[in-house]
Amino acid sequence: MTTENSDQPDTAQTAPTTKSRASQTMKPFTAAKKLGVHLPATPQEFQDAPVTREQFADLQSDPPEWLVELRRTGPHPRPEVARKLGITISGLARGGVEDALTTDEIQALLEEMPFWLSQERYNLAQVRDEEIRIRQRDEERAAKRAAEGE
Numbered sequence: 297m298t299t300e301n302s303d304q305p306d307t308a309q310t311a312p313t314t315k316s317r318a319s320q321t322m323k324p325f326t327a328a329k330k331l332g333v334h335l336p337a338t339p340q341e342f343q344d345a346p347v348t349r350e351q352f353a354d355l356q357s358d359p360p361e362w363l364v365e366l367r368r369t370g371p372h373p374r375p376e377v378a379r380k381l382g383i384t385i386s387g388l389a390r391g392g393v394e395d396a397l398t399t400d401e402i403q404a405l406l407e408e409m410p411f412w413l414s415q416e417r418y419n420l421a422q423v424r425d426e427e428i429r430i431r432q433r434d435e436e437r438a439a440k441r442a443a444e445g446e
Contacts, residue, residue, distance in 0.1 A: 319348045319349060319350065320348065320349050321346035321347060321348050321349075322346065322347050322349075322352065323346060323347075324338070324342055324343050324344070324345070324346070324347060326347075327342075327347040327352055327355070328342075328373075329373070330352070331352075331355060331356070331363065332367065332372075332373065332375075332376050333363065333366045333367060333372075333373065334366075334370070334371045334372060334373045334396040335373075336396075337366055337370070337371050337396070338362070338366065339362055368399065369398060369399050369400075370396065370397060370398035370399045370400075370401075370402070371395075371396035371397060371398050372396055372397060372398070372399070372402070373396055374388055374393075374396065377393065377396065377397045377402060380399075380402045381402060381405060381406065381413060381416075381417075382417050382420065383413065383416040383417055383419075383420055384416070384420055387416035387419070387420065390412065390416065391410075391412040391413060391416060392412075
């Protein structure tokens with residue numbers, strides 16, 4: 297234990313990082329989520345082992361064929377399905393979509409355009425328009441306050 301007046305440096309604060317330090321890892325679920333893929337559709341060896349930060353960076357920069365194919369054809373996780381359909385994840389639930397969908401299934405839904413999907417797309421567009429209106433209103437108010445303060 298060191299004290300503030302000690303001539304000895306505190307080794308806990310000054311010790312250089314070495315290769316013996318364990319590399320940070322993430323659970324396969326987290327890695328799949330960050331990669332935008334559905335974990336059960338990934339290879340078993342990906343599902344069974346933690347992913348290091350270095351492995352994750354390699355997967356992002358130079359994706360293996362299984363990852364490229366999975367991103368292209370699916371099945372896609374719910375956030376990705378919602379994005380491709382132009383709706384929210386809550387909209388998926390309201391529409392009764394509870395499972396991961398393939399690219400072909402998403403395309404079929406877009407071509408069929410059931411009422412619930414068109415309604416959810418409309419609702420999301422309305423929400424985004426309102427967010428823009430509020431942002432512009434707030435910017436105008438801030439500009440007005442700044443002008444009055446000068």
